[in-house]
Amino acid sequence: MHGKLNYLDFEIARQKSLDLVNQTTFKEIIPISDAIGRVLSKDVICVKNLPAFNNSAMDGFAIKFSDAGKTLSINKVIFAGDKGEKVEPTLKENECYKIMTGAKVPFDADTIIPIENCFDVTQNSVKIPIEIKKGSNLRLKGEEQKEGSVILKKGEKITSSFITLLASQGLIKIEVYKKISIAVLSTGNEIKEPWEYADDEEIYNCNSYALISLLKEKDFDATYCGVIPDNLEESKTYIKDLKNYDVIISTGGISMGDADFVGEAFLQNGLEVAFHGVNIKPGRPIMMGKMQNTVVICLPGNPLTAMVNIYLFALPMLKKLQGETSINHGFIKAINQKEFKTKAGRVNVVLGKVQNGEFFVTRDNKYGSGMITVLYESNSILVTNEQTSNINQNQEIKLLEFNGKFFEENIDILN
Ligand SMILES: Nc1nc2c(c(=O)[nH]1)N[C@H]1C(S)=C(S)[C@@H](COP(=O)(O)OP(=O)(O)OC[C@H]3O[C@@H](n4cnc5c(N)ncnc54)[C@H](O)[C@@H]3O)O[C@H]1N2
Numbered sequence: 001m002h003g004k005l006n007y008l009d010f011e012i013a014r015q016k017s018l019d020l021v022n023q024t025t026f027k028e029i030i031p032i033s034d035a036i037g038r039v040l041s042k043d044v045i046c047v048k049n050l051p052a053f054n055n056s057a058m059d060g061f062a063i064k065f066s067d068a069g070k071t072l073s074i075n076k077v078i079f080a081g082d083k084g085e086k087v088e089p090t091l092k093e094n095e096c097y098k099i100m101t102g103a104k105v106p107f108d109a110d111t112i113i114p115i116e117n118c119f120d121v122t123q124n125s126v127k128i129p130i131e132i133k134k135g136s137n138l139r140l141k142g143e144e145q146k147e148g149s150v151i152l153k154k155g156e157k158i159t160s161s162f163i164t165l166l167a168s169q170g171l172i173k174i175e176v177y178k179k180i181s182i183a184v185l186s187t188g189n190e191i192k193e194p195w196e197y198a199d200d201e202e203i204y205n206c207n208s209y210a211l212i213s214l215l216k217e218k219d220f221d222a223t224y225c226g227v228i229p230d231n232l233e234e235s236k237t238y239i240k241d242l243k244n245y246d247v248i249i250s251t252g253g254i255s256m257g258d259a260d261f262v263g264e265a266f267l268q269n270g271l272e273v274a275f276h277g278v279n280i281k282p283g284r285p286i287m288m289g290k291m292q293n294t295v296v297i298c299l300p301g302n303p304l305t306a307m308v309n310i311y312l313f314a315l316p317m318l319k320k321l322q323g324e325t326s327i328n329h330g331f332i333k334a335i336n337q338k339e340f341k342t343k344a345g346r347v348n349v350v351l352g353k354v355q356n357g358e359f360f361v362t363r364d365n366k367y368g369s370g371m372i373t374v375l376y377e378s379n380s381i382l383v384t385n386e387q388t389s390n391i392n393q394n395q396e397i398k399l400l401e402f403n404g405k406f407f408e409e410n411i412d413i414l415n
């Protein structure tokens with residue numbers, strides 16, 4: 001672990017991280033009221049046509065299109081919820097129905113005219129305008145979704161708009177993938193928990209809480225498993241007890257320091273390293289691999305680095321493991337507002353704030369990976385390719401927002 005790190009190409013590292021996992025096979029059935037953020041483990045098939053019957057989109061009159069311009073007698077009034085005899089076709093010559101929004105339209109009417117577009121409306125009759133469109137305001141049975149069609153796809157993450165569709169089908173339970181289990185650890189003798197006393201030489205553990213919160217924002221549950229002391233033997237035992245988790249995420253102790261033996265402790269527990277070291281700033285020492293069935297993600301200790309790296313490298317892989325199909329970062333386009341420099345020869349991650357399509361780089365891109373406040377000051381990142389040394393003012397750029405969307409397509413996010 002102490003040899004010079006071989007810095008892997010960014011895209012190769014991203015691909016290797018994805019290759020480490022296959023989607024979980026464990027499923028469960030849960031109520032739709034608890035389903036937000038969960039991933040569908042099978043397609044949802046339409047069992048009830050949408051709409052279920054021909055119905056009116058407006059309060060008004062249901063007529064035959066050929067009666068445009070005529071004065072018609074009102075045959076009957078139909079309300080939403082009327083059924084059976086009340087909605088049987090009963091039109092005679094020069095007649096129409098008065099009808100309410102959502103009410104079933106009998107088969108002998110083909111067009112709905114909103115009441116405010118009609119003339120001389122009385123209890124018994126109405127004059128229909130001459131300029132009308134056949135079929136207007138008539139919502140046809142199955143025009144939105146037909147029985148048997150796929151309405152929601154396996155691998156999609158459930159949002160509130162999914163719930164509307166599920167409830168429209170009379171579904172109250174749904175099959176989803178079980179949540180993957182994630183252990184989060186910190187390392188380092190200098191680390192104190194926020195509720196402990198920390199003297200001037202000690203620092204508070206921010207990484208674990210920050211990572212668990214970021215994972216929560218992305219609909220993952222993570223368990224905090226404590227601080228591993230800077231001691232190889234104790235680390236080995238500690239890690240051995242975590243093999244029941246699907247994923248272990250640690251921060252710190254993976255660079256070149258004499259106390260950086262977290263990697264060694266994982267290795268001695270059977271870790272097969274996929275890569276250790278990526279040509280990116282921040283995040284050069286990042287390491288990923290697999291320890292039997294457990295995916296191991298070792299993030300560098302600097303809080304800024306840990307957060308940016310979990311976002312860039314870990315989220316796509318965790319999404320894949322969770323069974324999601326949209327696992328790739330999507331970008332938004334913006335215009336850079338102030339020129340800044342980046343270092344050619346490596347991939348650079350640049351923090352900034354995007355607002356209404358304008359990007360404001362954080363602190364002129366002059367900050368250290370050990371800083372914490374800069375994360376708070378930013379809402380997005382720009383990722384350069386290895387050739388880029390400058391981002392000009394007014395240059396169109398691609399940005400990943402911290403709360404950005406993920407897509408099935410793998411698109412080029414580099415600038
Ligand atoms: N000789 C070299 N030194 C370093 C290299 C290198 O290539 N050669 N890489 C540097 C880079 S880049 C990074 S990033 C850091 C990462 O090192 P580690 O992953 O070993 O992290 P630590 O040394 O344990 O900690 C770094 C920094 O972060 C603080 N830290 C750690 N854990 C937490 C926590 N849970 N909450 C808050 N802060 C934490 C820690 O106190 C250190 O200040 O290595 C460079 N060195």
Ligand code: MOO
Pocket residue numbers: 280281282283284285300302305369370
């Ligand atoms: O990964 Mo380090 O944060 O580049 O300094």
